[in-house]
Amino acid sequence: MFDYRSAALEVLKTEITALEQLDQYLNQDFVKACELILANKDGKVVVMGIGKSGHVGNKIAATLASTGSSAFFVHPGEAAHGDLGMIKPGDIVLAISNSGESDEILSLFPVLKRLNIKIISMTGKPQSNMAKLSDIHLQITVPKEACPLELAPTSSTTATLVMGDALAVSIMQARGFTAEDFALSHPGGALGRKLLLKLSDIMHSGADLPLVTPNTVVRDALLEVSQKGLGMTAVVDDHQQLVGIFTDGDLRRILDKRIDIHSALIGEVMTVNPTIATPNMLAAQGLNLMQDKSINGLILCDNGKVVGALNMHDLLKAGVV
Structure with missing residues (x-):
């Protein structure tokens, strides 16, 4: 019988190791990204990603929005076919790609640059085109994927999610975001009822x-x-x-x-x-x-x-x- 538990423990070990090494990337670029988003009073944070990075990006956008940063997710494929109109001068784009070579995102860079939109990229490859063309690059390199075939994004998506959480929570604390502020954006939930109801x-x-x-x-x-x-x-x-x-x-x-x-x-x-x-x-x-x-x-x-x-x-x- 296959040892499911041992396989699962190996996944946990691999991903924990990846996260333990993530702190080296909380550098000056991370600080700059936080300060850029915090100083952006009128614009929005537009998160982009394709495939698994898109799924993680959706969650990062939601976390940013619920912790006080105006943010939403735009699929890069849809952006190339009209949704780019949702992005305005003054916005910030957070582009996510482990390889840093996603064609769907890179094809949008010239338009974003023309609109003078600041770009923060989050990749596992600091020498990638996305990293080089961005105003700020957040590195999320992992030693290896938890997938034994090194094919399915596993450790890399976990690292991306955690980096996004670190970004959102750091900005939230710098902003002085309170539990009541959180409740105001969650009025329909149990937390909102507990924090707002008198x-x-x-x-x-x-x-x-x-x-x-x-x-x-x-x-x-x-x-x-x-x-x-x-x-x-x-x-x-x-x-x-x-x-x-x-x-x-x-x-x-x-x-x-x-x-x-x-x-x-x-x-x-x-x-x-x-x-x-x-x-x-x-x-x-x-x-x-x-x-x-x-x-x-x-x-x-x-x-x-x-x-x-x-x-x-x-x-x-x-x-x-």
């Missing part, structure tokens, strides 16, 4: 807000808890200022003590000084607070006045958990 966006308020006063009989407070469906109710004074909270957990405790729910007042059995949050708190922060305090619900206050409430189910529905 408690005010999902809280229950108005008529849906469970409220009772300290003089409310426990039995009546339980009706409020049941009707509002949050497993708790805020206890407020005449000015809507929070004085306590009553939860399902409090109910279990008073039942254990055999307190008469038909005569006891909520002010006598409520939890005082409960954990609270503010409406402008991020939903992710609210989740962390609830987990730290081992509670299932939160009362939201603005200057002591109760303005909202939510429970763990609301966070689940919003996709924060």
